[in-house]
Amino acid sequence: MKDEEEGRRFDAPTVAGDETAALPFRAPPPLPEGASDDQETVERNRARLMAIDGVIGVGMGARADGSRALVVYVRNARTAGVLPERVDGIPVDAVEVPGGFHAL
Numbered sequence: 001m002k003d004e005e006e007g008r009r010f011d012a013p014t015v016a017g018d019e020t021a022a023l024p025f026r027a028p029p030p031l032p033e034g035a036s037d038d039q040e041t042v043e044r045n046r047a048r049l050m051a052i053d054g055v056i057g058v059g060m061g062a063r064a065d066g067s068r069a070l071v072v073y074v075r076n077a078r079t080a081g082v083l084p085e086r087v088d089g090i091p092v093d094a095v096e097v098p099g100g101f102h103a104l
Contacts, residue, residue: 073101
């Protein structure tokens with residue numbers, strides 16, 4: 001398989017013939033403490049942030065170190081430069097999406 005040749009490996013069940021296999025159900029991990037408060041922060045500030053020219057989305061996310069951040073999706077770096085550093089005490093991270101979002 002090409003993927004295995006390139007060093008990628010997928011853990012998927014294998015089947016033979018006409019049999020089908022289903023992956024076992026795994027419940028999603030519990031939400032981190034304060035997650036509902038995070039969503040309230042997003043909803044409370046969404047309209048104000050979306051009113052900034054070049055902002056195309058707002059959500060809650062995590063930084064590489066696992067700490068939470070309010071993620072603001074922007075069209076360009078110029079828009080990122082006008083965002084607040086923090087909203088309700090939560091750091092703001094800008095993610096540049098140059099072409100915007102498109103439905104698949």
